[in-house]
Amino acid sequence: MTRRTRRKVTNGVFLALSLIATMAGLACLAAILWTLLSNGIAGMSWHLFTQMTPPPGGQGGLLNALYGSAVMTLLGILIGSPIGLLAGTYLAEYGRDSRLSIAIRFINDVLLSAPSIIIGLFVYEIVVVRMGHFSAIAGALALAVLAIPVTLRTTEDMLNLVPLGMKDSSAALGAYPWRTTLSVLYPAARSGIVTGLLLAVARISGETAPLLFTALNNQFWSTDLNAPMANLPVVIFQFALSPYKDWQDLAWAGALIITVTILILSISARVLLALLQAERRS
């Protein structure tokens, strides 16, 4: 083989391998979605949204789990995102390149990829142990801790995208930075901040590990924030690993619901971001 053909063959082999890797990655996504659809559709019915999680062998739905997940996700966002928003504002508007800001930015990025089970243990130690029992509020706090880094990151990035001229104009009118931030920067960065919220909701609504020993689970309907509360991820975890067919079917249905919700949230966030970028360009 001449040197030239050898180089061409090497090139062809590696490019083919790269194509195969891409196909394999896409195939994994397709296989997971297909499994979810084929197993989950069978379990789809109105009972899911009207009945409680059943005992083994019984008929039932996922109402309490859906409710619990919604409540804890909402509370997690309500607690976590204002903190992330304010902290992101500090980094973008006040701290900038101070040593403190650099440290916070670094720690935030570490928190962003830290294992969520560690956050669960943390909240267990500071809330569950103190209160003496598992509770929905502990679960919501764990989710809030996970939501903070996501909102902080997007808020800072989005505020940095606001044209400097807008900030200067506001300052020239005599407005203090707080006024500029509230009346000029936040409205200008609105869709970006909403994207951050969507991403945060997508991030925390599928989290299982941090809820295992904070909110635990509850087989019954409960609206008491001070008591264990059912939630979709932990129900899926328990039901999928059980030997009972009915429970496994419910787990698949729940898995489908959760995945579709999260994919819709992620796609909307992306669409919003694309619209935002198109707007900037024009």
Add this chain to the structure above:
Amino acid sequence: MAIIDPGHAAKQLIYERVFRSATLAAAILVLLILGGVFVSLLRGSWPALSHFGFSFVTREIWNPVTDEYGALAPIYGTVVTSVIAMLIAVPAGFGIALFLTELCPPLLKRPIGVAVELLAAVPSIIFGIWGLFVLAPLLQRHVQPWLIEHVGHLPLVGPLFKGPPFGIGILTAGMVLAIMVLPFIAATMRDVFDTVPPMLKESGYGLGATTWEVMWNVVVPHSRVGIVGGIMLGLGRALGETMAVTFVIGNAHRISSSILAPGTTISSAIANEFTEAVGDLYTSSLIALGLLLFLITFTVIAAAQAMLRRLERRGFAVA
């Protein structure tokens, strides 16, 4: 005529101070959370650490009946599953990034990029039940018997593929982890490759280099730091991943020479046993496992961030 109202200015200044302090407090809270995680884990694990001392990380025993705990088996499982995951995901992620930056028709670039990123959005519990009900039976029926028969006799690597095909186990967990971290590695590498100045690549092509030669001799050396950063970021995820592993690892507290055997990892041991743990020493040992995981992942992720940050100064946004 505008009159400057001193009361108004004073009020504005107060608002400004309040707002500024609120943002500063929120920012400092982020630091406090990380500090709080460390302190609370240290406190929670103190009974176990003071009771077992350093032998906690060197002993394999894990016996709730005699109340003796050692972390060696979970540490081993965590490391081995992550290594398997990286062995699969790094070349695959590199391939995807190569495809997206050099080969992909522009029309498909966005859809495929988004699809890869959506894979990252799928919650880990979904990977878990998919791994348990789809991947594990598939491996058990088709892949593992073949491995046992053909690779199991070979010298050196043979012992890794011995024993019955369980389906679930270290290998399956590593493969599920590989699929989970693949999008992170691929997306980071793609972003890093995009920062390579087109001029450099064009020079390579101008000299008559093939696509692969430009990739390997121009793009890769130029983006070395970013590639390693992306790999470490993926490694950090793999080490700490919990639910997906918990489903398929088999939860056996022992170290087997075969990667087809069930095992345990730090995170899956905590997830499986924490709510059932009775006795202070048991709970404390599990929290000590959490502390170990925290220290390991913190080191890996911090190193990854530090590397990617060096790139960021060259105009690259960390994913």
